[in-house]
Amino acid sequence: MSGADGVVLVDKTAGMTSHDVVARVRRLAGTRKVGHAGTLDPMATGLLLLGVNRATRLLTYLVGLDKTYRATVRLGQGTVTDDAEGEVTSAPGVRDVEEQALHDAVAGLTGAIEQVPSAVSAIKVDGRRSYARVRAGEEVELAARPVTVHAFEVLATRPATAADGTAVLDVDVEVVCSSGTYVRALARDLGAALGSAGHLTALRRTRVGAFDVAEAASLEAMADGVPMLDTSDVARRVLAARELTEAETAEVRYGRGLAPSGRDGVVAAFAPDGHVVALLTDRGDRARPVLVLDPA
Structure with missing residues (x-):
């Protein structure tokens, strides 16, 4: 093995x-x-x-x-981590959330958005992880960054009562998003958009x-x-494919360039027997190896 x-x-x-x-x-x-x-x-x-x-x-x-998640957002309470792991920092509660208001709030968090990441995250601030600064008692404000939420769908809602007696609404959602998107931050921002607070109580990644x-x-x-x-198999699933001749395969295995692929970005180059030999990218009038997986 x-x-x-x-x-x-x-x-x-x-x-x-x-x-x-x-x-x-x-x-x-x-x-x-x-x-x-x-x-x-x-x-x-x-x-x-x-x-x-x-x-x-x-x-x-x-x-x-891109990634797909199934999640449960609890509206009515906010936490220091924006998920159930952190202590509750606000509990304004929710009584009735109209379906249209929930739909509009979700729509406002869909598409190309500027998202402020959760403060308790691995993002570095002046060389130290943000979560380490928060746990040391520091106030951390992270800059917003562009992310894309391709889809944000409400699957079900359930009124509930939190352990501290706060009236909350649990919302099951499915999110399809770009890499770098914090679903915890979506939960936080959904609560804020509805005039309350929110955090994540469950998260499952179903697709990458x-x-x-x-x-x-x-x-x-x-x-x-x-x-x-x-x-x-992985290279064929993730990248555009270029099928090589035996002669081209030999050239690439020595790290030499080929005629351009005519495609943007990285292309996976496959030998005639179907195995991936290298990853190529067009540079000028040649396709150059950026990674040789099967060197000579």
Whole structure:
């Protein structure tokens, strides 16, 4: 197993950090060379993509993929972390939220938006993680950044009473968004848009690009072996493909350029037998290798 290369689709359970998952897969796969393509918060469940051995070099091209989440937003309470992990900082409560008002608030958070990330996040402020500054008692104000929420759909609503007696409304949603979007921040901003407060009580990532959580396995199911997607399969799913001749394959394996692909961005180049040889990008009048996965 230690020599195998590939991408592992893990269905993460709640309570584990993404680093915990990486450490476990390192042991299960018998290799230190394991990395992930984007973290999940400890309270979140669902799809985490890991690269093993040479497939770690593909992770750069997986990090930026769009993602889909199922989540529950609790309207009526805000927390320091914008999710259920943090202490409640405001509890204005909600009584009745009209369906149209909820629809309008969700619509206002859909599309290309400027989002202020949650203060308790891994973003660095003057060299220190924002969450470390917040936990040290500092006030942290992060700058808004552009993100895209492709879809924000309300699936169900349920009136409830929080543990402190606050009247709240739990809203089940599905969010399709660009990489870098904080669903916790969407929960916070949805509450604010409705004149109250909001935080996330559940979060599950169901899709990353072309990869679905239905394909993933739990860590417990990997006790007898770690299932991996072949690097060629991953490259074909994520990138535009260019089929090479035997002569072109030989050139690319030595890091040499080819005639241009005529496409924007990075292209996966495949040998005649179907395995990925390199990733190419057009530079001027040549397609140049940016990563040779199968060198001579």
